[in-house]
Amino acid sequence: MLLGEVPLPAGTWFPWHQHELHQLVWSASGVVAVRTGDAGWVLPPTRALWIPAGVRHRTGALGRAALRGIYAHPDRSPVSWPAPRLVAVRPLLHELLEYLTGEGVAPAARLRAEAVAFDLLEPLDVVPIVVPLPADPRARDVAAAVLANPADARSLAEFGRDVGAAERTLARIFVRECRVPFGTWRTQVRLRASLPLLAQGLPLATVAQRVGYSSASAFVAAFRRAVGVPPGAYFAG
Known part of the structure; x- marks a missing residue:
C-alpha cells in the first residue's frame, strides 16, 4: 500500500482523473464525496470507497476534511473488485489506516x-x-431546477410549461436519455441530496423535509428501496 494525506477545505473538489493503482478513498475526519460517472457516494469516517485502477472519478470535501488516499498495486493487491465498492471502516481498520x-x-x-x-x-x-x-436542453433545464431544489414539488407538466415542452415529450426524453422515468430520476436526486445531510447527523425528519418528503417514514422507505439499506445502516459506525 501507498498512502497520502490531503487536508481539504470545505467545498474543495479535485478535477476528474483516474489512477493506475487501486485506491481506497477515506476521510479520517470530516465528510468527503466521490463521483464516478453518474454515480455518487458520501463518505463520513465510518465509510470508505474502493475505486479500481482506471476508473475515472472526482473527489471533494463537503466540509473541512482530512482526506486519505490509500493506493495498492493491482498486481500485488489481494482485492480485485471490478467496480467501486463502499467499505465499512470499523474501529480496528480505522486505527490501522492511521498507523500506516x-x-x-x-x-x-x-x-x-x-x-x-x-x-x-x-x-x-x-x-x-x-x-x-439528459442532453435535451428542455429536459436539462428541468433537471437543473430539480438539482437546485430537490424539494421542488412541481409536476412534470408544470415544469413543461416553464421550459416550453409538453409533459409527454419531457417524459419520453427522461426515459430515453436517463433510462428511468422522471419520477424515479427525481427520487434519485432527492436521495443523493440527503446523503450530506445524513452524514452531518441531522434528524431524519429534517432531512426528509429538506429533500421533499412529507415524513421521515416515507423518506426511509424510499431510501431503503433505492439503496438496499435504511439510512441508519448506510452511515452506521
Whole structure:
C-alpha cells in the first residue's frame, strides 16, 4: 500500500482523473464525496470507497476534511473488485489506516499491518445513487431546477410549461436519455441530496423535509428501496 494525506477545505473538489493503482478513498475526519460517472457516494469516517485502477472519478470535501488516499498495486493487491465498492471502516481498520499513514513504520511491520488491513476491507451491499443528466436542453433545464431544489414539488407538466415542452415529450426524453422515468430520476436526486445531510447527523425528519418528503417514514422507505439499506445502516459506525 501507498498512502497520502490531503487536508481539504470545505467545498474543495479535485478535477476528474483516474489512477493506475487501486485506491481506497477515506476521510479520517470530516465528510468527503466521490463521483464516478453518474454515480455518487458520501463518505463520513465510518465509510470508505474502493475505486479500481482506471476508473475515472472526482473527489471533494463537503466540509473541512482530512482526506486519505490509500493506493495498492493491482498486481500485488489481494482485492480485485471490478467496480467501486463502499467499505465499512470499523474501529480496528480505522486505527490501522492511521498507523500506516504515520511515519517511521518499519517495512516488515508495514507488510503485516497491510495484510490485516486488506483482510478487514468489508464491502457493504448497497446500490450507488445514480443521477444521469439528459442532453435535451428542455429536459436539462428541468433537471437543473430539480438539482437546485430537490424539494421542488412541481409536476412534470408544470415544469413543461416553464421550459416550453409538453409533459409527454419531457417524459419520453427522461426515459430515453436517463433510462428511468422522471419520477424515479427525481427520487434519485432527492436521495443523493440527503446523503450530506445524513452524514452531518441531522434528524431524519429534517432531512426528509429538506429533500421533499412529507415524513421521515416515507423518506426511509424510499431510501431503503433505492439503496438496499435504511439510512441508519448506510452511515452506521
